[in-house]
Amino acid sequence: MTSPSPRQETHRPEVEALINLWKDRPGNLIMALHEIEKSLGYVPRDISQQLARGLNVPLAQIYEVLTFYNYFRLTPPAKNKIQVCMGTACYIKGSGDILETLKAQLGVQEGEITPDGAFEIENVRCIGCCGLSPVIKVGEKVYGKVKPDDVTAILSNYSA
Amino acid sequence: MQEEWIKVCMSSGGVAAGSEDVMAAVEDELAQRSLAVKALRKMGCIGCCHADPVVEVKPKGGKPTIYERVTPEQAREIVAQHFQGGQALESSTPTDEMFPHQVRIALRNCGIVDPECIDDYIAHDGYSGLRHLLADAGPAGVIEEMRLSGLRGRGGAGFPTWVKWNFANKKQADVKYMICNGDEGDPGAYMDRSIMESDPHGVVEGMILAGFAVGARQGYFYIRAEYPLAIERVQKAIDAARSYGFLGERILGTEFSYDLEIRLGAGAFVCGEETALIASIEGKRGTPRPRPPYPTDCGLWGHPTVINNVETLSNVTAILQRGGAWYGSIGTPESTGTKVFALTGKVKNSGLIEIPMGTTLREIVFDIGGGPISAKPFMAVQTGGPSGGLITKEHLDTPLTYENLQKLGSIMGSGGMIVIDEGDCVVDLAKFYIGFCAEESCGKCAPCRVGGKRMQEILEAISEGRAQMSDLDKLKKLAHAMQKASLCGLGQTAPNPVLSTIRQYAEEYRQHIEDRTCRARRCVALVKYQMELKKQKAAAAPAGAAS
């Protein structure tokens, strides 16, 4: 692998627009990162560099923030992100068993992506649908009152 | 009042349970039958979350009926029966039992007003007193009403709202800020989400009044990014309020100029803590700092700042519409008003409820909640989330107030109320909470960072049969050190569930450690151990001997 030249300047116009939108507003860094994450699913390094220049903050500070918050990720997500709710209500109603079933069926651990890039599993803190516990979320769709036996059927709704 | 309506629950819980399909079916059926029901509306959460998707129907001249767990097919039938035959379906509302004990103030508009329609909010008295309060009562008048109300912050600590506002109001400064804490990190609590989704204007109005009382020109909503629907609706509400002149320059022709913006959280529990929240809005890591100075002296960008919780602000609006004395007359003398709880776990009717302070746990769990969900007997209620503790069945008749909960070794917290039954294991629950806190520790101070981890390890050892009784003393020592030496509330309160369970269920801890058994069969390693033991005994028994 050739190492990228340190002088390599990436420049994405859509990021420039975003920088201009937030540039003069106080507390802009996290909001800008949210917008990037929302459109790309993660925050690539070259964009962090462009952001650092545009907002005039050190790259180190951007990484300090990126690595602190659970919400931001530095690598591309799988096609379908499965979130297993580990809020208290879900937990005592067996979301741990659902997590185990998912891990067994997909053959990956939490935080890993299946080799075909189709799925990844994440355990999350309370997504606030406690009345339907236990709950899992695939992409934007929430499934309530899930039993380990339902996992196969739920996964079959999604493809690689 | 509309003559007839049909409303479909479109809160996150409802949508998760399929209410979008139900809504589509209703629209389609109305169109096919050429029925013009004027008020087909989205509604927010009425609180019967286990029964989602919920549909409420009111025919002309009739009474509203709530239908639970409605499928799209049933929705078509409901439309046909109600609006053409004029005959109500057999009412299927066991959740009716959830309402009689409730007094809905913070939730007053949830499920009543259309959260995306400012005119509907105004039709329900919204923004009604704003002009008078801003022009005539003045900040002092607003703060005085809040004093009369006795309202204490609903975000957990229970600090009197008027006192905080008064500090900030008295502080001389050119720039002050108001912040709404919509981070809601407590696992098992979702009242703030529901209020923001179902009645965003109720909170926006509270933010305007609070900003006015403390002398802010700018306010921020800090909302967790995991709540996209809440974010969308609060943004809509802010925009609508601005276009009606309730926000912006010289609000309603008064001297008061004030605006609101949203800032997003990014998945860190500690950011609910006020100094960490401020750091996060400033675009930094959300690590707390020692207090004092309190935010009311030195907050956002070094300026005096007041932070209030979503439910607190929803109450503020109601109080200033109806008067502090009215609110103060509800509840008990020291704990006035109502409290919203997310009643979840092993309970039949699970959802959001709002009850006057002083209601007993028995009323909540058995009358409103309908009792345990399975055949297993009720065991306890966990309140206060990771900062709280268990209230056991002996204390079912204690009136719920800030003071009483504290006496019982738990706290009110933000209002998560998780019912556990004899199928649950207290060691497992303690492990769950300390695991949460250890993972969510920001790492800035050692007592929390290291203490939480060590406590977690000991609890794991207990649940896997690798511990000794002396480990309980170690746990307690660590707990007390964490409580005393941690920088912020996260570390100071993280040991509470552990201490609470050790105190109340000493025998269960002993069984785990000495007998290596888990009564509830939740601790997998112990269950396996016992099975193995049984097998070995059977094998060792002389052949043919009766066992």
Ligand SMILES: Cc1cc2nc3c(=O)[nH]c(=O)nc-3n(C[C@H](O)[C@H](O)[C@H](O)COP(=O)(O)O)c2cc1C
């Ligand atoms: C670790 C930690 C997490 C907290 N999380 C929240 C939260 O999610 N929402 C909230 O309103 N308050 C939370 N609080 C309490 C806030 O720091 C603050 O007391 C509260 O928002 C003040 O508002 P109130 O007076 O209206 O209750 C948290 C406190 C701690 C120590």
